[in-house]
Every structure is written in C-alpha cells, then in structure tokens.
Amino acid sequence: MVIKGKGFTLVELILVMVLIAILSVVGIGLFSSPSQYHSANAQEQWLNVLQYVQRQALLKQNLINPLTLSIQRNSNDWQFVLSQGSAIIEQIELPHHQQVVRYSNSQFSALCQNLSALPAGFQIHFDGSGNHVNSNGSNQLQNLRICFDPQHQLCVSPSGFAYGGNCVP
Numbered sequence: 001m002v003i004k005g006k007g008f009t010l011v012e013l014i015l016v017m018v019l020i021a022i023l024s025v026v027g028i029g030l031f032s033s034p035s036q037y038h039s040a041n042a043q044e045q046w047l048n049v050l051q052y053v054q055r056q057a058l059l060k061q062n063l064i065n066p067l068t069l070s071i072q073r074n075s076n077d078w079q080f081v082l083s084q085g086s087a088i089i090e091q092i093e094l095p096h097h098q099q100v101v102r103y104s105n106s107q108f109s110a111l112c113q114n115l116s117a118l119p120a121g122f123q124i125h126f127d128g129s130g131n132h133v134n135s136n137g138s139n140q141l142q143n144l145r146i147c148f149d150p151q152h153q154l155c156v157s158p159s160g161f162a163y164g165g166n167c168v169p
Contacts, residue, residue, distance in 0.1 A: 038097040039152040043164055045094050046101075046146065047154050049080050050124070050162035056082065056089065057126035057160070066125040066133050071118065105142040108167045112147035130160040143167040 008016075049069070057067045062084065070081045073096060080092040102115035103122070124144065127133045132140045144156040145167045155167035 035097075035099075036149070036151070038099060039148040042094070042096070042099060042101070042148050043152040043154055046148075047162055047164055049092055049094075050154070050156060053082055053124070054126055054130045054160045054162065057128060058130040060084065061128040063128040064137070066127045066135075066137050068135075069124045069126070071122045071124075072120060073118075099148060102147045104145045104147075108143065108145055108169045112150050112153065115145070115147055118146075124156065126160050132156050132158055132160045143169070 053067060053069045060067060065085050067089070068083050070083065072079045072081070076095060077093040078096050078101075080094070081088060082090045082092075101118040102112055103118050104110065104115045107115060123135065125133045125135055125137075125140075127137060132144065134140055140158045143158065145153060146156070147153040152164075153166060154162060154164050156162045157167075
C-alpha cells in the first residue's frame with residue numbers, strides 16, 4: 001500500500017513565495033510613490049489624446065480651419081474640448097490628481113519646475129495635414145514641451161507628432 005503525501009512540497013512552497021515576492025515588488029511601487037504613478041498615467045493619457053486629435057485633423061483634411069484642442073482644469077479633471085471653428089467635435093475628461101502640468105515652446109533643457117504652469121484655456125491647433133500650427137493657421141516652428149515631472153514629459157513637434165520623452169530642439 002502506497003501512502004500519498006498531503007500538503008505542499010518544499011519546492012511548491014518556495015515557488016509560491018517567489019511569486020508573491022515578485023507581485024509585491026511590482027505592486028509596492030504604486031503605494032510608495034503614487035505621484036510618480038499619476039505622472040506616468042497622465043503622460044500616457046495626454047499622449048493618447050494628442051495623437052487622437054492629430055488623427056482627427058488628418059481625417060477632416062481642412063487646411064483653412066484648423067482643429068483646436070482646448071484644455072481646461074476644473075476641480076477634479078482635465079477637460080479636453082476638440083473643436084473646429086465654433087463646432088464642438090468631442091469632449092474628453094481625465095482626472096488630474098492635483099498635478100501641475102508645465103509647458104514651454106523654447107526651454108527644452110530647463111527643469112520642469114522652472115517652466116510655466118499650463119494656463120487656463122490653453123489651446124493646441126492642428127491643420128488638415130496634421131501639423132501643429134498657430135491659432136491663425138501659420139506653421140508652428142517650435143516643439144511644444146509638456147512636463148508632468150522630470151521623468152514624465154511629452155513633446156509635440158511642428159509636424160504634429162506627439163511622443164513621450166524629452167523634446168529634441
């Protein structure tokens with residue numbers, strides 16, 4: 001008669017402990033620095049919005065009347081309003097978690113905290129070719145740097161391409 005063991009083997013116990021340790025290390029980052037998590041999340045969300053707006057501009061193909069992305073901050077959210085002329089195309093709301101977003105058209109190597117805070121009603125314009133333009137439709141000659149914290153920033157190039165990371169002057 002063979003007696004079957006009951007319970008876990010030592011190998012199984014060690015494997016479970018290793019898996020718990022790995023999950024703990026990954027999860028502890030969210031609890032130890034939630035501001036870093038919120039910054040990374042905001043960078044990804046803003047990047048998605050900017051890339052979406054550029055795609056909408058390319059779909060509309062209106063070279064005379066650019067698409068405008070207006071950014072407002074209310075008590076809990078960032079509100080992105082996409083419009084063309086007086087027509088509102090879409091509204092998107094994202095939580096801001098009390099973050100201060102900073103920006104610059106010229107200071108690409110300055111520290112984030114030395115940049116200007118994003119003003120109320122900040123606008124970004126895209127023409128029908130997807131280019132980042134001024135409000136009058138003329139070509140934007142500088143990158144737009146948007147900074148959430150030193151490790152999380154994004155850039156909108158004059159061609160309208162938005163990407164995460166430092167702006168290349």
